[in-house]
Amino acid sequence: MDLVNSLNDRLLFAVPKKGRLHQVCLDLLHGSDIQFHRHSRLDIALVKNLPLALIFLPAADIPTFVGEGRVDLGITGRDQVAEHECLVPPTATTGVEQILDLEFGKCALQVQVPQKGDLSKPEDLIGKNVVTSFTNLTEQYFRKLEALQSESTLNGDANGEPAKLKTNIKYVGGSVEAACALGVADGIVDLVESGETMRAAGLKAISTVVDSSAILIKSKHPSDPKLVELIASRIRGVITAQKYVLCTFNIERPKLEAACEITPGKRAPTINSLDEEGWVAVQVMVERKRIATAMDELTAVGACDILVMKIENSRTIP
Ligand SMILES: Nc1ncnc2c1ncn2[C@@H]1O[C@H](COP(=O)(O)OP(=O)(O)OP(=O)(O)O)[C@@H](O)[C@H]1O
Numbered sequence: 001m002d003l004v005n006s007l008n009d010r011l012l013f014a015v016p017k018k019g020r021l022h023q024v025c026l027d028l029l030h031g032s033d034i035q036f037h038r039h040s041r042l043d044i045a046l047v048k049n050l051p052l053a054l055i056f057l058p059a060a061d062i063p064t065f066v067g068e069g070r071v072d073l074g075i076t077g078r079d080q081v082a083e084h085e086c087l088v089p090p091t092a093t094t095g096v097e098q099i100l101d102l103e104f105g106k107c108a109l110q111v112q113v114p115q116k117g118d119l120s121k122p123e124d125l126i127g128k129n130v131v132t133s134f135t136n137l138t139e140q141y142f143r144k145l146e147a148l149q150s151e152s153t154l155n156g157d158a159n160g161e162p163a164k165l166k167t168n169i170k171y172v173g174g175s176v177e178a179a180c181a182l183g184v185a186d187g188i189v190d191l192v193e194s195g196e197t198m199r200a201a202g203l204k205a206i207s208t209v210v211d212s213s214a215i216l217i218k219s220k221h222p223s224d225p226k227l228v229e230l231i232a233s234r235i236r237g238v239i240t241a242q243k244y245v246l247c248t249f250n251i252e253r254p255k256l257e258a259a260c261e262i263t264p265g266k267r268a269p270t271i272n273s274l275d276e277e278g279w280v281a282v283q284v285m286v287e288r289k290r291i292a293t294a295m296d297e298l299t300a301v302g303a304c305d306i307l308v309m310k311i312e313n314s315r316t317i318p
Pocket residue numbers: 018019020021058059060076077078079080105106107173174191192193194212213214
């Protein structure tokens with residue numbers, strides 16, 4: 001089969017081919033009933049049940065392919081999009097649009113310096129060496145700091161001009177945290193999630209350049225906007241299903257108001273009369289992360305027969 005020619009009538013959807021976001025994205029595609037078979041070593045997979053093809057790419061390259069309109073849809077980190085969009089003028093017809101925050105892959109791109117030493121704020125790195133994989137964002141960040149400092153500095157040179165120090169930004173592709181210990185950098189700009197890597201390398205964060213999570217993006221002019229909306233709605237449904245649980249309980253009508261304050265639901269609770277005088281049954285969506293507390297509080301206001309069920313899938317209004 002000529003795989004490349006069979007892409008012509010399909011919407012192209014870029015998915016991280018490896019790394020932190022890869023498996024979660026595969027699970028999301030499965031939950032959205034996007035069925036495909038990927039031949040080993042092939043970075044293109046045709047979807048069996050929709051006019052769609054998946055393109056497996058490094059997370060860092062996805063904003064380029066989507067931004068230039070070569071690929072219609074993609075999943076990558078907001079950090080990668082910000083790194084790419086730094087170079088795209090606001091008036092450009094190229095570039096990406098965010099459709100949905102997928103709420104996984106949460107991390108922050110932070111300025112980090114050695115725990116021991118006299119650097120304690122980002123301004124202390126001006127004029128020094130900073131190593132990162134995110135050179136565009138880091139350049140932008142330090143150029144702004146330098147501009148602010150040269151506006152406010154009182155230490156002008158012999159002509160009364162403010163001193164201008166240029167921070168030296170160097171690119172490395174990985175293991176950024178090793179750069180300070182190896183004497184290549186005074187500070188780094190790298191991703192932090194748990195903070196373990198940073199602590200193990202004897203570093204501390206002194207500022208955040210950008211907060212990130214995985215996002216669904218589209219090109220400015222996708223080939224099939226209706227299919228983009230369908231895919232987005234399926235993915236949104238899976239994300240919502242993962243985020244919420246369905247809680248049901250019985251309660252005497254006079255206590256209902258207090259219970260509804262604890263679990264107001266996404267829109268509003270569903271309330272049905274029970275076949276027992278004065279009692280109602282309530283069904284409500286509750287955020288998974290607060291369900292244990294909600295159950296404790298519901299019990300305290302008199303709710304009983306509290307049941308919690310997993311939501312397999314959903315279609316709700318964002
Ligand atoms: N520690 C982390 N915790 C959560 N999300 C992360 C973490 N590190 C990276 N990410 C997210 O995952 C995206 C891809 O990073 P990852 O390092 O997995 O990519 P990769 O393609 O394997 O790149 P590389 O080969 O450079 O490591 C990042 O842009 C970021 O959005």
